[in-house]
Amino acid sequence: xxxxxxxxxxxxxxxxxxxxxxxxxxxxxxxxxxxxxxxxxxxxxxxxxxxxxxxxxxxxxxxxxxxxxxxxxxxxxxxxxxxxxxxxxxxxxxxxxxxxxxxxxxxxxxxxxxxxxxxxxxxxxxxxxxxxxxxxxxxxxxxxxxxxxxxxxxxxxxxxxxxxxxxxxxxxxxxxxxxxxxxxxxxxxxxxxxxxxxxxxxxxxxxxxxxxxxxxxxxxxxxxxxxxxxxxxxxxxxxxxxxxxxxxxxxxxxxxxxxxxxxxxxxxxxxxxxxxxxxxxxxxxxxxxxxxxxxxxxxxxxxxxxxxxxxxxxxxxxxxxxxxxxxxxxxxxxxxxxxxxxxxxxxxxxxxxxxxxxxxxxxxxxxxxxxxxxxxxxxxxxxxxxxxxxxxxxxxxxxxxxxxxxxxxxxxxxxxxxxxxxxxxxxxxxxxxxxxxxxxxxxxxxxxxxxxx
Amino acid sequence: xxxxxxxxxxxxxxxxxxxxxxxxxxxxxxxxxxxxxxxxxxxxxxxxxxxxxxxxxxxxxxxxxxxxxxxxxxxxxxxxxxxxxxxxxxxxxxxxxxxxxxxxxxxxxxxxxxxxxxxxxxxxxxxxxxxxxxxxxxxxxxxxxxxxxxxxxxxxxxxxxxxxxxxxxxxxxxxxxxxxxxxxxxxxxxxxxxxxxxxxxxxxxxxxxxxxxxxxxxxxxxxxxxxxxxxxxxxxxxxxxxxxxxxxxxxxxxxxxxxxxxxxxxxxxxxxxxxxxxxxxxxxxxxxxxxxxxxxxxxxxxxxxxxxxxxxxxxxxxxxxxxxxxxxxxxxxxxxxxxxxxxxxxxxxxxxxxxxxxxxxxxxxxxxxxxxxxxxxxxxxxxxxxxxxxxxxxxxxxxxxxxxxxxxxxxxxxxxxxxxxxxxxxxxxxxxxxxxx
Numbered sequence: 001x002x003x004x005x006x007x008x009x010x011x012x013x014x015x016x017x018x019x020x021x022x023x024x025x026x027x028x029x030x031x032x033x034x035x036x037x038x039x040x041x042x043x044x045x046x047x048x049x050x051x052x053x054x055x056x057x058x059x060x061x062x063x064x065x066x067x068x069x070x071x072x073x074x075x076x077x078x079x080x081x082x083x084x085x086x087x088x089x090x091x092x093x094x095x096x097x098x099x100x101x102x103x104x105x106x107x108x109x110x111x112x113x114x115x116x117x118x119x120x121x122x123x124x125x126x127x128x129x130x131x132x133x134x135x136x137x138x139x140x141x142x143x144x145x146x147x148x149x150x151x152x153x154x155x156x157x158x159x160x161x162x163x164x165x166x167x168x169x170x171x172x173x174x175x176x177x178x179x180x181x182x183x184x185x186x187x188x189x190x191x192x193x194x195x196x197x198x199x200x201x202x203x204x205x206x207x208x209x210x211x212x213x214x215x216x217x218x219x220x221x222x223x224x225x226x227x228x229x230x231x232x233x234x235x236x237x238x239x240x241x242x243x244x245x246x247x248x249x250x251x252x253x254x255x256x257x258x259x260x261x262x263x264x265x266x267x268x269x270x271x272x273x274x275x276x277x278x279x280x281x282x283x284x285x286x287x288x289x290x291x292x293x294x295x296x297x298x299x300x301x302x303x304x305x306x307x308x309x310x311x312x313x314x315x316x317x318x319x320x321x322x323x324x325x326x327x328x329x330x331x332x333x334x335x336x337x338x339x340x341x342x343x344x345x346x347x348x349x350x351x352x353x354x355x356x357x358x359x360x361x362x363x364x365x366x367x368x369x370x371x372x373x374x375x376x377x378x379x380x381x382x383x384x385x386x387x388x389x390x391x392x393x394x395x396x397x398x399x400x401x402x403x404x405x406x407x408x409x410x411x412x413x414x415x416x417x418x419x420x421x422x423x424x425x426x427x428x429x430x431x432x433x434x435x436x437x438x439x440x441x442x443x444x445x446x447x448x449x450x451x452x453x
Numbered sequence: 454x455x456x457x458x459x460x461x462x463x464x465x466x467x468x469x470x471x472x473x474x475x476x477x478x479x480x481x482x483x484x485x486x487x488x489x490x491x492x493x494x495x496x497x498x499x500x501x502x503x504x505x506x507x508x509x510x511x512x513x514x515x516x517x518x519x520x521x522x523x524x525x526x527x528x529x530x531x532x533x534x535x536x537x538x539x540x541x542x543x544x545x546x547x548x549x550x551x552x553x554x555x556x557x558x559x560x561x562x563x564x565x566x567x568x569x570x571x572x573x574x575x576x577x578x579x580x581x582x583x584x585x586x587x588x589x590x591x592x593x594x595x596x597x598x599x600x601x602x603x604x605x606x607x608x609x610x611x612x613x614x615x616x617x618x619x620x621x622x623x624x625x626x627x628x629x630x631x632x633x634x635x636x637x638x639x640x641x642x643x644x645x646x647x648x649x650x651x652x653x654x655x656x657x658x659x660x661x662x663x664x665x666x667x668x669x670x671x672x673x674x675x676x677x678x679x680x681x682x683x684x685x686x687x688x689x690x691x692x693x694x695x696x697x698x699x700x701x702x703x704x705x706x707x708x709x710x711x712x713x714x715x716x717x718x719x720x721x722x723x724x725x726x727x728x729x730x731x732x733x734x735x736x737x738x739x740x741x742x743x744x745x746x747x748x749x750x751x752x753x754x755x756x757x758x759x760x761x762x763x764x765x766x767x768x769x770x771x772x773x774x775x776x777x778x779x780x781x782x783x784x785x786x787x788x789x790x791x792x793x794x795x796x797x798x799x800x801x802x803x804x805x806x807x808x809x810x811x812x813x814x815x816x817x818x819x820x821x822x823x824x825x826x827x828x829x830x831x832x833x834x835x836x837x838x839x840x841x842x843x844x845x846x847x848x849x850x851x852x853x854x855x856x857x858x859x860x861x862x863x864x865x866x867x868x869x870x871x872x873x874x875x876x877x878x879x880x881x882x883x884x885x886x887x888x889x890x
Contacts, residue, residue: 044494047821077742086752089742094810096817098741113821145755152710153758153778157608263708265606266599300539309592310536316596339595370543377546377565383495384825 026393027219028403031226033235034207038393038403039222040214042386048215049387050122051111052130053394055210056203058183059105059176059245059327065195067183070103071147072196076110077101078139080132085139088125095121105177106327107398113387116216123211123229130204131233133197140193148189151182159261163439164270170255170435171272174246175328205236210397214390242400248274248329255435262442268317268337269344269351274433277326278409280402286324287412288424289332293322294371295363295421296355297334301370304336307354314342314350327399332428344438359425363418375413476833476843481672483680487660488833488843489671492826496566498664499826501834502679504558505657505768508630509690511648517632518640518648521590521597523553525645528589531578535589538579547572549579555626556768557838558652563827566665573674580653581681585645594637601631608712608778608879615704616714616877624693626770654686655679661833663826692769695719697875700888701788704879711784711880715762715791716774717873720864722766722839728852729860730764730868735811736803736861737794738762738775743810745798749790750777756787773868785884788876799869802862816850 025041058069079085092099097114112122155161165180172178182188211230213222251274278286296303297320304318317337324330334355338347382389396406479487508519527542527549528535542549547564560580564572604610614629621627631637658679662671695718720730738746738761750760762775779787803811823829823846836845878885 044492045820045824047824086742086748090810093741093743093814096814096819096821098818098821115817115821142753142755146751146758149710149756149779150758152780156709157712157778263606265603299543300536301543306536313592316599337599340598366540370540374543374546377497380495380497380565381548381563384497384499384827 026403026407029219029223031206031231033231033233035226035230035233036210036397037222037226038210038212038390038397039217039219040212040386040389040393041217041219042214042383043216046116046216047113048116048119048213048217049111049113049390050119050126051109051212051214051390051394052126053107053109053210053212053398054203055106055208055243055398056108056199057104057106057398058179058181060203060243061176061179061199062195063176064187065191065199066179067147067181067188068191068195068199069108070182071144071188071191072199073101073103073108073110074143074147075135075139075196076129076133078143079134080128081134082128082132083125088129091121091125097122103181105181107395109394109398119213119217119222120225120229123225127229127233130206130209130230133200133204135193135196137193140191140196144188144191147182148185151185151188154182155180156185159259159263160268160439162261163259163437166257166259167270167272167435167437170257170437171274171331173249173251175248176245177326177328177331203239205239206230206233207235208239210394212390212394214386243327245328251433254431256437257435258438258440260440260442264439264441266316266337267344267438267440268335269348269436269438270333270335271348271351271434271436272331272333273428273430275322275330275332275428276324277328277330278324278396278399278401278405280400280405283324283405283409283412284416284420285424286330287409287416288420289322289428290324290413291368291371291416292421292425292428293320293332295367296320296358298371301367303358304334304351304354307357308336308347308350312350313339314347315339318351325395325399325401344440348436355425355429359422359429363421365418368418368421372414375410379410476846477668478843479668479672479675481676483676485655485658485660485675485679486837487662487671487675488837489661489666489668490663490826490829490833491665491667492663492829493665495826496665497563497826498566498569498662498666499830500560500562500564500662501660501830502560502562503659503834503838504560504653504686505556505659505838506652506686506689507554507557509555509625509769510651510687511625511630511632512644512651512687514636515640515644515648516628516636517597517630518644519558519652520553520631521594521637521640522583522585522645522648522652523551523558524593524597525585525589526551526579526583528593529584529586531582531584533575533578534584534586535592538575541575542572545572545575547575549576551579553630553652555630561827561831563664569666569670569674573678577678577681580678583649585642585649587642590642590645594640597631597637598634601629601634601637604629604631608706608708608710609776611704611706612712612714612877612879615702615879616716616875619702619875619877620695620697620772621693621770624769625690626693626767650683651687654683656685658682659834659837661830661837663829663833690769695770695772697873699872699874701876701878701885703882703885703887704877705881706879708880709780710778711781711878711882712776712778713784713788713876713878714774714776715788715874715876716772717870717875719764719766719771719773720868721771726860726864726867727764727766729856729864732808732811732815732853732856733798733803733861733865733868734762734764734773735815736807737798739811741814743814745794746775746777746791749794750787754786754790756783756790760787760791781881782883784878784880784882788878788885792871792874795869795874796871798865799871800866802865803858805858808856808858808861812853812856815853819850819853 099112101110308315550561760777765772
């Protein structure tokens with residue numbers, strides 16, 4: 001067992017003495033069967049969170065079976081050899097706990113929040129369903145109806161969500177990130193027992209899982225319990241290799257789309273560029289893009305907000321989004337909602353002018369210093385919420401990063417310069433690697449005029 | 454069951470954030486009262502402030518004034534214009550959130566110990582001396598209008614608006630707090646100044662803090678922060694009775710999944726049967742997979758992703774509400790199952806096993822809520838608004854434990870009214886008739 005405490009940036013220490021002793025109380029070790037374990041201590045309340053993260057998400061699905069990763073997540077709440085359907089959640093509730101799960105492109109995670117002295121019971125049940133899932137045809141059919149209603153709620157009833165799906169599909173020419181996590185409706189309707197079991201057997205094994213325990217526990221307690229409950233599960237030699245997925249070819253042509261729906265009340269324009277993600281030992285460009293998204297779209301002091309909402313008043317809202325925690329190529333997004341009387345092409349032109357001017361003028365050093373100070377403060381605020389810290393580790397470790405990468409990340413963010421941020425912007429803002437979408441109502445009063453750049 | 458109950462008791466005693474003695478009551482020289490949980494291990498403080506009244510204080514014809522006013526508090530104050538304020542706040546790495554609801558204006562702040570005085574001085578400007586500058590008013594007004602127009606095409610928002618209109622009519626609860634396109638367009642700066650004067654006053658404020666701050670420091674902070682607000686605000690709205698008739702209101706809207714809200718009159722928070730009703734609702738529709746509605750509508754039939762019910766005691770009316778969403782060709786069956794479960798609970802009550810399970814869940818889950826400075830401050834301010842005393846954190850689980858199956862049967866009979874259970878359905882539901890209520 002090795003103890004790794006996050007060191008703080010020398011820069012941060014110099015600028016902010018109060019942060020000098022901030023260390024994440026994080027311990028990591030690996031069981032003999034290959035299961036990685038992360039322990040985050042917080043002894044303020046007798047509560048613990050157990051999370052089991054699998055290095056398997058929707059981007060690992062077999063083509064034609066979109067949605068099966070998420071479908072299987074639902075089915076893990078059905079029975080095992082020893083637990084009746086629904087019993088897992090029932091036992092958690094009977095012990096005063098809450099449980100849930102989620103699926104994303106690169107990971108599937110299951111978690112429970114419960115009194116600390118119930119941790120062993122949670123591990124026993126979570127280890128059980130890692131290898132002993134028992135499904136029947138009836139479970140499958142009823143739960144398939146449930147996920148279709150979930151898709152109805154999240155996507156079909158929301159034109160903006162439908163548009164974002166089309167946008168994602170157009171951004172990725174070859175990678176599975178272009179397929180929605182919840183699945184394409186037609187494919188969801190064909191998911192069956194074989195599809196679910198196939199995904200389960202390919203990916204659910206201790207050597208493809210990460211156990212994260214956060215709260216009122218010691219690393220020794222967690223290690224003993226983990227050895228007892230997860231230790232006996234055999235590693236599956238078939239899983240755990242680096243994930244080989246179809247990668248993006250060189251993108252040579254800008255994509256544009258217009259999605260119209262009578263339910264749209266507020267049009268907007270959204271653009272996504274292909275962008276690099278955090279890689280092990282190589283996170284600087286992703287750090288620069290993380291800061292870039294704050295500089296361009298992080299609230300009222302941001303560049304887009306200043307230019308498009310305050311100065312030209314062309315937009316009601318603006319935003320920028322980037323998440324570098326991703327196994328393969330991520331994306332950098334921009335969104336702008338037009339003020340009344342402003343067309344989407346006019347707004348898009350104004351947006352591009354702002355981006356060009358930003359690249360010319362560079363980063364405002366005061367703004368960059370404010371953002372860096374906020375990031376340092378977030379490390380303090382985050383200690384009040386160990387679940388968020390646990391999620392940060394789980395998400396990174398299932399995206400190909402290491403504990404060392406997670407702990408180096410804050411320092412890297414602090415050390416990124418304005419020049420690096422502009423260089424990252426110059427590289428990423430390449431329209432050939434982008435898609436631009438207009439969300440519009442059915443009526444044509446705001447029809448886009450062709451705009452030549 | 455025994456070992457589980459014993460475990461719950463020991464957990465309860467072990468929870469450090471839960472001892473009533475840990476909640477300090479701070480009386481300031483200016484006469485404010487605040488509750489505090491001191492937690493010095495992380496160098497920041499969470500502060501929660503609530504002003505009773507909220508958007509229901511809108512003057513006649515000025516619907517949306519309080520909402521717009523609250524949206525403008527951070528858009529320029531004292532010597533700062535909107536961007537200057539945001540820059541100053543960001544430079545301190547402080548977080549201020551301002552929100553409004555039918556009964557409250559809420560302010561949630563967190564700030565570092567090392568620059569607490571500067572952060573509080575800045576927050577004070579926004580509460581005491583907001584500018585309501587013309588530029589900011591027009592900018593935020595346009596955002597609010599965009600939100601109102603979007604709500605007119607959002608199935609959930611449409612259902613909420615229709616339910617509120619039907620149940621509350623002309624009472625402030627009967628219209629949407631954001632206002633209408635017409636009312637918000639007509640608001641003037643004077644209206645916003647008046648709304649500020651009406652809603653943010655010293656006679657209606659509740660305060661709680663948790664984190665790295667002493668009682669003395671908190672006392673001085675509060676007087677500085679709120680001492681210059683007016684002594685009194687606008688009179689609170691009248692109470693309103695809830696009367697509904699069984700039936701379904703259909704609001705046609707072309708979308709694949711129908712959204713249904715349902716409900717009728719509820720219970721006051723200080724009703725002697727409130728805990729029995731709370732336990733009963735946990736068993737009927739309280740969110741978890743164990744609830745009857747979730748079992749019957751989702752687990753057994755796959756008719757929905759989520760269905761739930763909840764008690765909603767507001768300051769001037771009480772509702773018992775629920776929500777479900779199903780494809781247009783299945784919503785009719787979902788509604789029929791919900792009606793059956795409503796009637797079954799009203800006539801049969803709960804089994805001893807269900808009751809025991811709900812109690813162990815509720816008593817076990819309660820201490821888990823106190824898991825950080827922010828959550829603790831929010832719980833403490835909510836307790837004050839509910840008229841509770843600090844020892845409630847100790848007595849609450851005992852009140853849950855004391856509920857008997859007979860209590861649940863009694864309250865189920867009294868509370869659940871199948872002949873008043875009203876559904877508002879937004880979508881293109883198949884086989885559902887619109888029955889005027």
